Amino acid sequence: MLTKDQKQQIEKQGMPLEVVEEQINNFESGFPFLDIQKAAQIGDGIIELNETSLQKAMDDYQAKSGEMVIVKFVPASGAASRMFKNLFSFLEKKDTSLDKDDFVKKFISEIKSFAFYEDLDQSLKNAGSSLKEALGNKEYSTIIAHLLEDKGLGYGNLPKGLLKFHNYPDGSRTPVEEHFVEGAQYGIGKGKTVRLHFTVSPEHQKKFEEKVATVKSAMESKFGVHFHISFSQQKKSTDTIAVDLENKPFMEEDGSILFRPAGHGALLENLNDIDADLVFIKNIDNVVPDRLKDTTTTYKKAIGGILLHAQEKAFKALKDLDLAVDEVTVERASKVFTGVIGGKLSPSFASKTLQERAAHLRKKLNRPIRVCGMVENTGEPGGGPFWVKEADGSFSLQIAETAQLDLNNAAQEKIFKSSTHFNPTDLVCGIKDYKGNAFNLMDFRDPKTGFITQKSKSGRDLKAQELPGLWNGSMANWNSIFVEVPLITFNPVKTINDLLRDVHQ
Template sequence: MLTTEQKDQITRQGMDLTLVEEQIRNFIEGFPPLEIHAAAAIGDGIQLLDEASLKNCLETYDAKSPEKKIVKFVPASGAASRMFKDLFSFLEKNGSDLSKDAFTGKFIEKLADFAFFEDLESSLQQTGDSIAAALEQKNYPLIVARLLNPDGLDYGSLPKGLLKFHRYPDGSRTPVQEHFVEGAAYALGEGNTIRLHFTVSPEHQEKFEAHVAAIKPQMEATFNAKFDISFSQQKKSTDTIAVDIANAPFVEEDGEILFRPAGHGALLENLNDIDADLIFIKNIDNVVPDRIKDPTNTYKKAIGGILLDAQEAVFAALEALDKEITESSVDQAKSVYTGKLGSKLPSAFESMTLSEKADFLRSKLNRPIRVCGMVENTGEPGGGPFWVREADGSLSLQIGETAQLDLNNPTQKALFQQSSHFNPTDLVCGVKDYKGHKFNLLEFRDPKTGFITEKSKSGRELKAQELPGLWNGSMAHWNSIFVEVPLITFNPVKTINDLLRDVHQ
């Protein structure tokens, strides 16, 4: 499969040879599709909080969170270049006719509504230009170039987290600043401290650190709390080997084997390094102005309260089983598994001995727990909530991405189309066991839920492999609770013109 020289090269790069060989086998054999049993729905896998339930969740969270170490984990890697794909295309055409370019036309028409408008004007004035003059002369490429290129604001190569998203009377905020403000609302934990962790690209970390250093003192004064900010980068050791169409290692012109970043599933390693009682996960670009933050903050605390309540019940059940295996302790564990966690027992459970039932429930309960917000499916891409049958016959809740499913199978396609909700990367995680020890999260990943994609480099076709996605395959063997949250809590920014939507103004 690999030559001796290639094995030496892989070892020199610090990669695990056994893992690389396994990755090549995955290319050859492919990944089996995730076989879904049913779509989760309200009342069958997805909880709907009424007013009384929501109030109880919030009271639970407010009572218990101050003594917990809470971290807000924000994937923020990568440049925002995809946000500006249409504007880059406009520059390549180098034209001034907007009649055939509706996207750029809207961008130019609404220019004054963007939070970076004043910065763009200042940049143009430094060279004796102005937005007004450029608009009058229909010199639209000048405006776009000054926004995107290094001789201007350089937005084309900056990460999303450092772009100005929202305008306020006292200035404009970046997504990083908005996550500070959000964190103050629901992630204030032990030691009067708000802990934020950003995963960043190596080339951007210095800029993130400078931005945080600039805003942190004012944020601490505003919220009368300490902000503990940390960063990590996707580990090089999580890169996966690329292969050619014949599944042989893709060798570059310099003779080196090509390794590629393995998608957001690689961030499981970063998540695994976090020491906390509760970890909220939310993408960098899913932030809104203060005027509509309340629903987000409310439901973040609500899912936190649900997790703390479920965790308390799980811990009590496991402690009871440790103390003595009786009908009562097994019934307690069974009630938590099917009630608090909402999982479904295998048909063989009732024929098990008392000891076998205890072992089964102990193995099921002693796992990381996550509570995932689910929004109604409006056609946005995202993982859907499904029931999946485990090898032992039990049914568990999992998030399945479209790429994991066999949509050529009519039965699977029909189940997929019944899905009414999707997960907008809105999670809170409990990663410690009932004895206070951190779980090794890598042990709860399903390695057979990776992805294979086709790419090209230097005019040559290649196949790339992504690790199981962070909130689907990487958490396949967690205990999952799904809760409907309002659609207003999901407002991603995929293109620059998304910032023109009312929710971002």
């Protein structure tokens, strides 16, 4: 039972009381596991493009994209601090030799390969030394401190999007700049405009704006397009309440309730505010140098073309049903859902009346649609593609995280282990209906697909709750099409040494 003071704090947070009560109930009852039926694979839930179908999909996109409002939606609030976990640990040690630390040894031995090398050298020169001197004197802690701390480059307190990732003859680029370049290659829409939307944390937005201001004009001149840049922040009202191990609100020492950011699922509200015909979604750190961008561009255009083709067929089927409900229009709509969208109707569908079948297909087709790139599973973490049985007996394609699955169940674990692909956060979304109106995306999420994790604060245990993931439960009731894309299109940077991989050089 919430106290009067707690209720006032919740209202001050901007959260409806019933939402918080539902969150507490979720802590008490837990979230149900997702009941996966089988893994989606090539030919059964995942489309494999050959040379002909790839070209057709690209042509479809090229033919229509110039008249559409296209937005490149980039989750960019991730802090870089996790990239530097090993380096921070090294600074805390008294023993600063490299003999027992292979990660730092690799970082130091290949330091000249990083795009920030010259900036780091200049930072040390400003302090009366140089990178060459510090390396010669084995002052590794000094070098790392100048990279991470505010007395130097301050990389430990910056978001990933503002770190220098890639070197070029004319200078280096941050991920923000790489997304400008990518946008110019496949995101040119109506009015020769590339629209980039970055979701950022409040403390970093000013730095993002400053970076954009320094590069926008040059990028427009280079590519002959107009860039429209916008930002949004994860809304405080999407934070979730933390509880103690008895499922009571976790109280800070000052008597305030602890609210925590609710994971990337909170960005559904940011996506819901976007006004666009097409939205590409891609994480801030999944970028490559220009020499490797062609494949990314090819498949981004292809999944865009596949979406536009499916959307056109679905819209036509819905409009036909509005004009007449008969065996012909219902059969056409059925073929669009099963043949184009790739959904599976329930066995009982055929026994329904004509009007019931029409109503059922309207509901199935009049949904947001997404086409998701899927790469071969090589052991990287990421949501996998699975077939899931719906309450109405039909089957839908879902992206499931391991936290959603009951891997203690032998049958579920077997299905999970049979998965051949995973989702690298490579999506294109259609978020308007067949009448041109924006969907309310909040209506199409599954609220029972959240996550509960155990954390600690100030030495005390707590339980935290994440909202349904943006491309998991938040899109559970979308129409989904999965397409195999090459592994080279997935190159995230999780640690600083990932930038030493060939794909980032």
